[in-house]
Amino acid sequence: MEHQQQHQKKNLLFQSPLLALILSLFLVASVLYSERNIHQIHDHHSTQQDQHQLQQLSITRTSLPRNISAAKLDRFTKCSSSRGYSGRKTRRVDHSMPDLHGGRSYVDECDVFNGKWVYDDVSYPLYNESDCPYMSDQLACKKHGRLDLDYQKWRWQPNNCNLKRWNVTEMWEKLRGKRLMFVGDSLNRGQWISMVCLLQSVIPTDRRSMSPNAPLTIFKAEDYNATVEFYWAPLLVESNSDDPVNHRLDDRIIRPDSVLKHAAEWEKADILVFNTYLWWRQGPVKLLWSTEENGVCEELEGLGAMELAMETWADWVNSKVDHLSKRVFFVTMSPTHLWSWEWEAESEGNCFGQKTPIDMKNYWGTGSDLPTMRMAEKVLGSLRSKVSVLNITQLSEYRKDGHPSIYRKFWEAFSPKQLSKPSSYSDCIHWCLPGVPDVWNELLFNFL
Ligand SMILES: *[C@@H]1O[C@H](CO)[C@@H](O)[C@H](O)[C@H]1NC(C)=O
Ligand SMILES: *[C@@H]1O[C@H](CO)[C@@H](O)[C@H](O)[C@H]1NC(C)=O
């Protein structure tokens, strides 16, 4: 029943080309602009980085004039031509094998992702927005004028058990001598910032540091000899969007069969937390196979391309990760709240002005694509217990109140017409901090 209803809503969405257009433009704008916040942390670095990029380009051009497969895939890469997808796969693993462990290791057999939000202004927020020097202007909603602060005060309560309470010293002990690395897009970066904010308060200023080496950014705590890092790889596999600041969302070229360049960094981590999703939701993607020597790309719709990428990633997890000494997590789709009619019939807004969670059991919006979830489940299932799934989709679906909407820094200028209708430029994709990603990290804490 529910699914049928969703289906109708989806059709409605696509029958309205204008809505679909606005949605896609909005996604492009907000995801794209969101990446600029890395400048907030390290402004001075961008020129150096640009020079680095140019250098890379000229090296590629002079030493390898025609061999595109050996050339670096970067934001300047172009396809010489494009054709339809050949049907080629990245991996030959038999998915029909039974999945004995369910692909995840639940805490005490309890499904911690199944539960409800409970208002708790005694324990929450876990930190104050203004107390975190690493806060991003894209996520600092209070600083940008949000007055209703209840979004900071919800605790996730699983139905059949309790989560272990967040304990910052205990978390640091778990991280002692280790590298924790978040890998993915701006949603994953939000979770990383949340983790840094949760952890930093107990470390004296002169015993901690933040390195500005995008695409890898490293928070280090000397006394624990531990780091909490973020590595930008929105499509997991190598792509022309691997520069955290300069990339194009509208013309993505991926190397569907390679994570080599990224994995060189991933291999150094002890705990890895991956995500990928929204970048695959922007129409077709171009595939440039590493064996392709003439720059000919194949074009494939997002879900198919995401599956190829996840298979390549899964191959790496399966063959290159030592599962006795390392932990790997995958964070499922982060939901968006772009259409208020999904939770309130006949209404015309989005997440703007929403102050309370959705109180409808198993609510599921159109932003969380079910075929994508099925695909992810299949790939993750083939890895069995090698990956723990942080299945945050359902719990975050309830949190229409958790997005920045207009209360964040925007880098583009808005017209008077847009300004007169705040929902037209609201960010209903990312999450305010303190807020929902803190709870994702509490779940991670429970699994470590
Ligand atoms: C292109 O580079 C690949 C990988 O280095 C190599 O195997 C291939 O022979 C090269 N092709 C040409 C035409 O130079
Ligand atoms: C946040 O700030 C308020 C008031 O300044 C203070 O009472 C509270 O303890 C702080 N909370 C945390 C988690 O630091």
Ligand SMILES: *[C@@H]1O[C@H](CO)[C@@H](O)[C@H](O)[C@H]1NC(C)=O
């Ligand atoms: C947090 O963990 C530490 C170390 O395990 C323990 O000593 C401390 O009592 C815990 N704090 C709370 C508030 O539970």
Ligand SMILES: *[C@@H]1O[C@H](CO)[C@@H](O)[C@H](O)[C@H]1NC(C)=O
């Ligand atoms: C710090 O941690 C790294 C691994 O991240 C390890 O190689 C190194 O030996 C540690 N240093 C000390 C002083 O414990």
Ligand SMILES: *[C@@H]1O[C@H](CO)[C@@H](O)[C@H](O)[C@H]1NC(C)=O
């Ligand atoms: C995550 O949970 C949902 C139910 O909320 C389920 O339908 C989905 O299959 C789960 N995804 C994975 C990858 O386990």
